[in-house]
Amino acid sequence: MAKSNTPYLIVEGLAKHYGDGEARVQVLDGITTTVNRGEICVMLGPSGSGKSTFLNLISGLEGADGGTISVGGCKLTALSSKDLGEYRRRELGFVFQFYNLVPDLTIKENIEVTAHLSSNPLPMEELLRSLGLWEHRNKFPRQVSGGQQQRCAIGRALVKNPGLILCDEPTGALDYKTSKEVLELMERVNREYGCTVVIVTHNAAIARMADRVLRLRDGRLAEDEVNESPVSASKLDW
Numbered sequence: 001m002a003k004s005n006t007p008y009l010i011v012e013g014l015a016k017h018y019g020d021g022e023a024r025v026q027v028l029d030g031i032t033t034t035v036n037r038g039e040i041c042v043m044l045g046p047s048g049s050g051k052s053t054f055l056n057l058i059s060g061l062e063g064a065d066g067g068t069i070s071v072g073g074c075k076l077t078a079l080s081s082k083d084l085g086e087y088r089r090r091e092l093g094f095v096f097q098f099y100n101l102v103p104d105l106t107i108k109e110n111i112e113v114t115a116h117l118s119s120n121p122l123p124m125e126e127l128l129r130s131l132g133l134w135e136h137r138n139k140f141p142r143q144v145s146g147g148q149q150q151r152c153a154i155g156r157a158l159v160k161n162p163g164l165i166l167c168d169e170p171t172g173a174l175d176y177k178t179s180k181e182v183l184e185l186m187e188r189v190n191r192e193y194g195c196t197v198v199i200v201t202h203n204a205a206i207a208r209m210a211d212r213v214l215r216l217r218d219g220r221l222a223e224d225e226v227n228e229s230p231v232s233a234s235k236l237d238w
């Protein structure tokens with residue numbers, strides 16, 4: 001496994017609300033946790049519990065009300081918006097539920113778009129082969145399956161060679177078999193490229209493959225556990 005004992009993502013006292021007065025919702029209420037470099041961390045929580053908000057704060061897309069976030073020694077709250085943009089370009093890859101590919105670009109071109117953002121992108125042919133997309137590289141997203149589109153989205157996140165990959169319900173739009181294939185790919189990517197992976201999901205079964213499991217409830221972490229014996233993604237069942 002790629003995991004280490006070096007703290008990489010350090011979150012302390014993180015708080016976030018939306019709305020005011022009657023409409024005020026305290027989404028995150030003092031989240032404190034540490035994810036080590038190279039770990040797969042799965043965050044569980046019911047719909048509306050704040051999982052996407054947590055990812056938005058880690059990615060610096062939204063500001064917190066209070067608390068601190070440090071990623072790879074870089075303290076986000078101390079960064080200017082220009083430096084936050086640079087942090088996202090250099091350090092982060094995103095994988096979403098609905099792929100968000102550019103329809104007019106081929107599979108290869110969709111990945112190349114983010115490769116250009118990096119000073120040390122992964123070699124394109126090796127990456128496409130590793131993703132099982134080499135034969136499909138010149139097709140457009142509408143010409144490939146949902147699983148292949150999600151593999152392309154993972155490639156787009158990965159090609160920059162980022163330290164951190166944030167996944168928001170990455171299997172939410174996929175059937176059982178394809179979901180497992182995508183999770184196996186995430187596991188392999190984590191092992192081969194050493195990136196830290198944070199996956200937020202409703203699906204508790206996915207937590208079994210994690211090195212660390214976080215469970216959000218009422219704005220707080222109801223669970224923050226190290227999983228001593230993660231199960232291979234191929235063995236997950238739900």
Ligand SMILES: Nc1ncnc2c1ncn2[C@@H]1O[C@H](COP(=O)(O)OP(=O)(O)OP(=O)(O)O)[C@@H](O)[C@H]1O
Nearest residue numbers: 018019025027045046047048049050051052053054
């Ligand atoms: N920009 C916003 N303005 C106001 N309220 C928001 C905003 N974004 C999120 N919320 C509210 O914050 C709460 C948490 O939303 P969030 O999307 O983080 O939850 P989630 O756990 O990711 O949910 P799901 O699993 O359904 O995606 C919800 O009550 C949501 O309505």
